[in-house]
Amino acid sequence: MPATAFPEVAPDISHAADSASEHEPGYLVICWDDPVNLMDYVTHVFQTVFGWERKKAEKHMLEVHKNGKSVLTRESLEKAEFYVHQLQKYTLNATLERDGK
Amino acid sequence: MKFLGHDGGNFLIEFATEEKLLLLHLLSMYPLVPAAHHRLTKDKKFPRREENQQLLDDALKAQRQQNQQEVLALINEPGRFTDKENASQAAFSRTDLEWLLQVVNDVRIGCWLALGSPGYEPKKKIAPNSEGARRAMFMEIAGAFEMFFLGIINGDVPPELPE
Secondary structure: OOOOOOOOOOOOOOOOOOOHHHHOOOEEEEEEOOOOOOHHHHHHHHHHHHOOOHHHHHHHHHHHHHHOEEEEEEEOHHHHHHHHHHHHHOOOOEEEEEOOO | OEEEEEEOOEEEEEEEHHHHHHHHHHHHOOOOOOHHHOOOOOOOOOOOHHHHHHHHHHHHHHHHHHHHHHHHHHHHOOOOOEEOOOEEEEEEOHHHHHHHHHHHHHHHHHHHHHOOOEOOEOOOOOOOOHHHHHHHHHHHHHHHHHHHHHHHHOOOOOOOOOO
16 A cells, blocks of 8 residues: 555544455545546646556546546455545545445 | 755745745635535445445544644744745645645635535536635635645756745
């Protein structure tokens, strides 16, 4: 899990993730388009949160911009919640959704 | 604003007096995004949806409190800015710039929400009154600070000589 450059305050979800399915990578972290977050800012947040190269971050940013959303990663519930929290603390419009739902 | 170069591991920035006042005013507006703005999921049948939403809300609240402490420290810390005749200089670590980006973007998004989220609905217009103008102005100013901070983080802004 890539570290960001400052102390983290992550959700305490240990008691929530108590079923086997929640440990499976069946949760999608999705970023949704909005007309206010700047494109360079979104790219920067993707780089910081996921540790991606700029090119990959820009690809997902453009996907959000053109298609209305981008699936950023597929994770277990715990990891997906962590990433959603990281994205939302930068005020991005991000949610987690069950894969195949 | 001018990026003067690196000072140790820090980014040395010079602000014109008016720019410094604008930045401090923006920071004093934080937080503007309502706590209930962020949703964990769009799926209404998500398992333990409310419980998991509460955990996210708690984490974001703690993060906001941490950012608020950083804001107060920056505004009140003696010697943080070195004031010159028409400008001030300050050194920011990469960590500082990350929370500054979060704080300034919160103000930008908060202004946008207060304006009624223009852009989502094509017919939505910004209210032509002084409050609407003030929010629109701070939204744009916040964006300008963001672009400057991103530029120096990414190395897109070359160092300049001070005033």
